[in-house]
Amino acid sequence: MELRTLRYFVAVAEELHFGRAAARLHISQPPLSRAVQRLERDVGAVLLVRSASGVVLTPAGAVLLDEARALLERVERARVRVAAAAGAGTLTVGMLTDQADPGAHRLAAAYRRRHPGVEVRVRETGLADPTCGLRAGLVDVALTRGPFELGGLTVRELRADPVGAVLRADDPLAGRDALELADLAGRRWFRFPPGTDPLWQAYWNGGEPREGPVVHAVQECVQAVRWNGTVGIAPLGHAPPEGLALVPVTDMAPSAVVVAWKQGDANPLVRAFVRIAVAAYRG
Known part of the structure; x- marks a missing residue:
């Protein structure tokens, strides 16, 4: 064999x-x-x-x-x-996932248990780079969300999360059980900086050009909703911050949690990370 x-x-x-x-x-x-x-x-x-x-x-x-x-x-x-x-015992991981994600916790515990001699360095990134520095060569592997341009990268989906609209709790739509994108037409949405991956930008804007404030981090999104009533999209599964509501959007595709690495990378530390990530997110 x-x-x-x-x-x-x-x-x-x-x-x-x-x-x-x-x-x-x-x-x-x-x-x-x-x-x-x-x-x-x-x-x-x-x-x-x-x-x-x-x-x-x-x-x-x-x-x-x-x-x-x-x-x-x-x-x-x-x-x-x-x-x-x-002498190649260091792995740099770029992360854009929710730090409370149980899949990420299982991944960290399993990798540490199986490879205690490897030093893992985590680089958290903002919303403008869904590859978490992978394309720029700043990290060896990325634990992030799709979609984004795949040129030169290999991506493995770990989980798909339904998403919802982040609204102020006093918003007229906040009490609804579910929404469609048409319900949010004409509203101001948060946007990402110029040069952000177009597939990534289009997904989080519901596939339409939008007007609204430019944000770089999750907390900026939260404040844009809280102070200005801006509409945002976020994965379901966690309670929204105080004063905000998260309402499912039924006609948006789920948000994929993925692990990504450079195409053809034979680094055994990266291969081990990918294999353990798949098992960890499978639960």
């Missing part, structure tokens, strides 16, 4: 879909299918049952998934220890 083949199998077993697994691995489906078939011949058992709706693990496949994950984790740990011993 080759490590690459085991990684292919784990991707299919986790995604339960050859197409999604191929996209995750950045390969086409035919070589992925052939690799899994070779693995089934090697182990002498059917690992996956394919159907029009997706993939189902067989009992043998479930056992191999556990074993493959454990083996790949051991290989990952060895590579990280070697890198640390060779």
Whole structure:
């Protein structure tokens, strides 16, 4: 069994879909299918049952998934220890996620537990750079939100959060159970500085050009709503600050929490971070 083949199998077993697994691995489906078939011949058992709706693990496949994950984790740990011993034991992580996010807490605990010899430096960034300094070479990996331009980057979605409109508690719309973007037409929204990634700006402005104050950080958004009645969009899941309300917007796509790194980066510390992030956010 080759490590690459085991990684292919784990991707299919986790995604339960050859197409999604191929996209995750950045390969086409035919070589992925052939690799899994070779693995089934090697182990002498059917690992996956394919159907029009997706993939189902067989009992043998479930056992191999556990074993493959454990083996790949051991290989990952060895590579990280070697890198640390060779003097490459520092990982700089850019973050734009909610610091109260339980997924981020699980990620930090798991990475520290598995790789105690690695020094992790966290760089928090403002709202104008969704890649958290990744493109500028200021960080090795980013824990952030999409969408943003992907050129030269690899992105893995960890979770998708529904979003809502941040309004003052005395706003006429604040008492509604749900809103649509049309309900917010003509209102002033907060905007990001010139030069901000256009996909990022368009998402948080509900896909429309908006007028309103320019903000650089979350607290500036909060104050713009509190003092001026500006409309903002934020992920659901946390109680809004005092005096504000968060009302679900039903026709906006969820906000994706993602881990991003430079395409082709073979740094074992980055690879370990990505693998642990996926597991941590899966819960």
